[in-house]
Amino acid sequence: MTDELQLINAAKAGSADAFCGLAELYRERLLRFLLTRCASFADAEDALQDTMIAAFRYIHSYDSRWRFSTWLYRIAIRNAAKLRGQDAVDIGDLRDEENDPLQQCIADSETENLWVSARRTLTDEVFTAMWLRYAEDMSVNDISTTLDRSVSWTKVNLMRGRRALETQMNSAANQSEAYG
Amino acid sequence: MDKLAKQLRADAEQIDVTISDELDRRIIASLRAVEPVEQLPHAGRPPLFWWASTLTGVAAAIGVIAIVNWQALDEPVSATPVNFVAAVPTIDLKAESAMLTDPLQEELDKLQSDLKKAEEKVKRDIGL
Secondary structure, three states: OOHHHHHHHHHHOOOHHHHHHHHHHHHHHHHHHHHHHOOOHHHHHHHHHHHHHHHHHOHHHOOOOOOHHHHHHHHHHHHHHHHHHHHOOOHHHOOOOOOOHHHHOEOOOOOOOHHHHHHHHOOHHHHHHHHHHHOOOOOHHHHHHHHOOOHHHHHHHHHHHHHHHHHHHHHHHHHHHHHO | OOHHHHHHHHHHHHEOOOOOHHHHHHHHHHHHHOOOOOOOOOOOOOHHHHHHHHHHHHHHHHHHHHHHHHHHHHOOOOOOOOOHHHHOOOOOHHHHHHHHHHHHHHHHHHHHHHHHHHHHHHHHHOOO
16 A cells, blocks of 8 residues: 555545645645635645645545545635635736745746736646646546546647747747847 | 557557556455355346235226216206207397497598588689
């Protein structure tokens, strides 16, 4: 039995310590994802806390046939959407570097971080699918489960997202070449 | 892994996040304050409910069948067969056809007399 499964079983038995151990495995990855989905760093932190609480409360509904991360991401996506619904902030409009929590967490670089471009050009769902695939290394099946979409929808939209980002990446490379 | 995938992975790692001690404490404190919600077994209906609904359905069906049959028995059955041909009103087809052809007949007579007159006129003109 894996460590993760042992922790899950202990958490199901009511052990908060075991769930804290689980939270420790995922909290940074989740916070990084939530930063791309929330309007501020504080919102991302709140969403992370809410996700952990909800996951622990409803740990009995977790089905061990799924990956734990898939289940956790589903909760995180819902919580981020809930927070955004309350604040009514369109993430796509957060282009101001001073206010954008994502840009604040990225070190200065010659080229724009592709995730910043992705957030500007892709829809929320396609962005999330791309994130789960390329930042989290999730399988297409797991992504479709997380997003509650069909496998074919996931494949098509991953391809669209890739095409859009490849264009972005190539144009950024051409620009940097032109500037020498 | 292709170039785009590598770039996306590298850019995701560029997003520098650290869980502050304050957030860590908050999460731990809130986790200790809650307890997992026990999954309640699916509250199905008692078996008696199914028996009761089945019996009610069967009783209702028997009742409907009995009422329909009882009403059918009440209706008097006539011993002599009804003469349907006599019951259907006859239409005076002859009168109707005469009514329809009368104007046409008149028109035909007029045309025939016109034709006769025209023939006579032509004969007169050519001196026959």
